[in-house]
Amino acid sequence: MSHFNFIAKEIRSQNQLKQLHAQLIQNSLHNQDFWVAQLIHLCTRLHAPPRYATRVFYLAPQPDVFVCSNMLKYHSQMGATNEVFALFDQMQEANVKPVAFVYPLLIKSSGKAGIQFHAHLLKRGLNYDKYIQNAVMGFYCKYGAIESARELFDEMPERTIADWNSIISGYWNGGNEVEAQKLFDLMPEKNVITWTAMVSGYAKVNDLESARRYFDKMPEKSTVSWNAMISGYAHNGLAEEAIKLFNEMMSFGLKPDETTWVAVVSSCSMLGDPGLAESLVKRIAEKGTCPNHFVKTALLDMYAKCGNLNMARKIFDGLGECRNLVTWNAMIAAYTRVGDLASAMELFHQMPKKNVISWNSIIAGCSQNGESAMAIELFKEMIASKDLKPDEVTMVSVISACGHLGALELGNWVANYLTENQIRLSISGCNSLIFMYSKCGSMRKARKIFEEMENRDVISYNTLITGFAAYGSGAEALELLSKMKQESMQPDRITYIGILTACSHSGLLEEGKAVFKSIKDPDIDHYACMVDLYSRVGKLDEAKRLIDNMPMHPHAGIYGSLLNASRVHKRIDLGEFTANKLFELEPENSGNYVLLSNIYASAGRWEDADRIRGLMKAGGVAKATGWSWVEHGGKIHRFVVGDHSHKLSDDIYRVLGEMKKKMMVAGYMADKSCVLRDVEEEEKEEMVGTHSEKLAVAFALLISEPGAVIRVVKNLRVCRDCHTAIKIISHLEKREIIVRDNNRFHCFRDGLCSCNDHW
């Protein structure tokens, strides 16, 4: 027996555990209470799967108090509350009198019902066992009832170091740095646990300098202390620091344990460096550490973030019964990161249990992969089930989805949900609200959120500036820039892109030039904005000169502005030049062919126009599919050219027909005669009017209150024909129509559009 006892202490992996198990069977020791208790103890230490642990438990014909207690501890560690209490009931039925140490476990497992359990213990007079007292205190700390914990602490006739440590951790738990510090200074005697609690406490409130100060001052350090410091760095995104400290730990000849590896591996995930990942895996193998499921999950995440999805999936599959919520969530996030929503969705539906992070992962995944409507549907599903409360992360994704859709009704509903459910937003949460209102064209509300924020970061400014830029409010954008300077907030490259775009959309040439001059290191995007600005105000030769003199290679976006301006100003020479550059840079973009063809057409050079159209067809260049949508009744109604899929399709076409008739009668089509020349039937159909924009506007006319503002969103640029048509509709129907395309707003009122585009 002593021989096996020695072996038991050396067991470090589940495989070794199974070997020991086999040996016990050979020696017919496997069903003795002592050994069953030992095996269960090892299951707890090694996080063995529940199926195995349960099998071991049933080996004992009549489990004694130790077998039961160890099993209870196992269940407690696995968070299997039901099993903990079922076993406790069993023990009472079998008259196995629980030893004191079972009670702390029961308190831990009883969750928020622990308070009743405490009463139960008081009744039985068990309250004065020092372990139970400590456990009750720990319970109060865990659920944030720090005052009750303190009451117990103060009433204690004598306090152990463990009691001091518990109460200090309790204060750290609630982020109460001051009180934790006070008690630490008051403590008559401290141990390594006390010091480590201080390190991890400061790390928790993101004060890594103080954490490090305590870490360096510690009279002795355990592996846990090192882990606390390394994880502290990892949690705060300081991956390099974490790895540096880990190397230092190794140079002291200390042995890293699983927790160390978890922190180091997760730091490596942040860096996304596949080479580092590979060397790390090698080091883990060299050290002979057998990765537990924490390490494996961290490795899974690391492989996924370093681009090796196959390896990640292999670990996921290999984890089998050890898969938990975190593993599933990590794998789902891995798929959404590469845009594989189908696989992510499949896993999401397969997972046996979900938590807030599961929902957040899938909602954010949809939101970031262009499936905003799906993100909102999932959110509705989440709150309908009522067993999980959305948090700020959920809301940020949902708010951002509303923004992408331009769905103001939904956005307002979500904002209401925030106040009703008292979800506080941090800076980035408020930023997402600014983004949402900006994208919905509600600049007044966007500004209000901005102004009511207690603290703002550069992203707050950039988001609002970008909003004003899209809305064509150059003056407001410039005002924000000077406000930034007043408040000594440093503008970054995004700020300047926003400001220059704003100048461009408002035709503020001199202001734009001055800002451009003030940028220290303008990059290619700033040049692109300037080319756009010159182009829009009609200074095409200056735009060309800027392109010729810029210190970097121009990209497609730069020529794009100039090509469009060449069409507006009928500059065939520049149009040909820029179009040819663009055919080289992005041969599959149909827009460039269409633009050049239109330049020729407007000059009456039909043969050239046809030649370019032919070139496009020969090159197999397909037009990008455009769609438009309207928000109504909390739903998104989407349309494509010639769409008949909508429920109200017949009515929509009726309204559209009426519009067309009115337009024809009023003679609006006259100036468009050039486009109604000899074209193919299919093309004519498109030009006359079943564009997605027109269908969306017709739908909005059909369902909205008379006189109400119509809001339409288009995924691509609003096309020229539609622009003209919507102008006319706004005049005929006396309606304000706001159309948002991929980068700006067109506000149509009484036959005019707010944008400076010359079609």
Added chain:
DNA sequence: ATAGGGTTAG
């Protein structure tokens, strides 16, 4: 037997 460190989402 009680107290300190762990993986996932914006």
